[in-house]
Amino acid sequence: MPDEVDVVVIGLGPGGEDLGARLATAGLSVVGIESRLVGGECPYFACIPTKMMVRAADALGEARRVPRLAGSATVEPDWAPVAARIRDEATTGWDDTIAAERFERTGGRLVRGTGRITAPGEVSVNGRTVRAARAIVLNPGTEPDVPPIEGLAGTPFWTNRDAVSAQRAPRSLIVLGGGPVGLEFAQVFARFGTRVTVLEAQPHLLPAAEPEAAEVIAERLAAEGASVLTGTPAERVDHDGVFRVTAGGEEIEAERLLVATGRRTDLAALGVGAVGLDERARTIEVDERMRAARGVWAIGDVTGTGAFTHTSVYQSRVAAADILGEPGPTADYRAMPSVTFTDPEVAAVGRTAAQAADAGLRVRTASTRIADSARGFIHKVGNEGLIKVVADADHDVLVGATVVGPGAGEILGALAVAVHAEVPVDLLRQQIYAYPTFHRAVESALADL
Ligand SMILES: Cc1cc2nc3c(=O)[nH]c(=O)nc-3n(C[C@H](O)[C@H](O)[C@H](O)COP(=O)(O)OP(=O)(O)OC[C@H]3O[C@@H](n4cnc5c(N)ncnc54)[C@H](O)[C@@H]3O)c2cc1C
């Protein structure tokens, strides 16, 4: 490892790898430090393997709809192809050689170890110090947050990292947390025959989403045999071969317990105090160019601006332009999209109605049920969902939208453009929406605004 380079990137998640590669390709000398796997959480433990699970579970879900549409089908779930696909196709046995070589081909130098800022412009790794003449970039991501529930520590609970490497679907599973992680896993395993119980502390599943979206998902999970308990934080966990979780005055038993209660960071371990940042904070505050301190940029989940791969890679582009001194747009999160890949998918962009009202906007909302659209009627079984639009009444533009339904993440694309480009609502109303598509329901929602 050289003693001095232009840029040191600590953590090669999707954003860190992208940024390191961009800067190296632009001719800067770059050291990328990674303590686990190049590419981060997304390809090995999160987005990619979970969406392979979802794909398989959706195939089972659709096959079970055959009797209501097309005759008969016998469905016998087998986890083996899912486990094999994740091992062989998604993660190559949790081996990052290909990603490491891809990074090094750009000219970046990969150093395996744990990086820590020791002074402005200085990072230590493996007992050595490297100086970063131009920039230190922080992309450390997050770890699963394990709540301090009595009895939980020391039990063999699962986090997302264990669940993606499951060799078989457990007979029964308690999922702690009804956020995106918990719900994607809950539905996948339920469709593979696992008896699933979801415990969510808040009154609704997906607390950050529109409440109507959470209702649709709660009903679907219940219809598929999962038990969903909201407003029910776990109080105590025991394990003696099986898990026993006390919650809401009941004791629930299961073979496995998945903790999906959010994520945590450890800024003290990263040494951010050495550049004047608060080591006890949960996230690193950045400006619109991703600057965190003099000579320090931060990108990805650690910035607390939306824990998604697309956010991390978007921020990489913004930071890269700033570090290279090139003109480029600054970060703008107004049209941040998100998709939770349950069936039906829950897709959202911009603000919910409550968030828009909290921001002081004069809000107008309208929604339409997918089942009431021509395509929803045709689709029949599996057509639950809605499109809800949130408008800024003073400026006649959409500031948010939520789509729940088949292909919701794809339908969202049009609404994301509307929010991003501030397309006037009247202009959206004049658009021609193909018949009979799911996205044509957007027109009905707009008509009701
Ligand atoms: C189960 C699950 C499913 C998800 N599904 C989706 C999805 O479908 N779509 C989506 O957009 N997002 C999804 N996400 C979120 C997504 O995984 C993250 O937003 C994404 O990985 C971006 O994270 P990041 O760039 O901040 O870094 P991460 O991916 O968290 O990577 C950070 C890297 O930094 C390394 N590191 C940390 N500290 C140090 C250090 N001091 N020195 C060296 N290396 C260090 C870590 O080992 C890690 O490899 C999902 C998350 C989970 C948990």
Ligand SMILES: NC(=O)c1ccc[n+]([C@@H]2O[C@H](COP(=O)([O-])OP(=O)(O)OC[C@H]3O[C@@H](n4cnc5c(N)ncnc54)[C@H](O)[C@@H]3O)[C@@H](O)[C@H]2O)c1
């Ligand atoms: N498809 C996607 O894009 C996708 C999928 C999964 C995760 N993610 C990202 O990963 C991040 C982490 O997701 P997550 O679902 O782990 O976190 P989250 O914070 O979104 O949800 C955690 C849930 O657990 C609940 N909870 C907390 N403590 C609890 C307790 N003691 N008992 C019961 N419930 C409790 C919370 O109320 C919350 O609803 C999210 O911010 C999301 O952006 C994205």
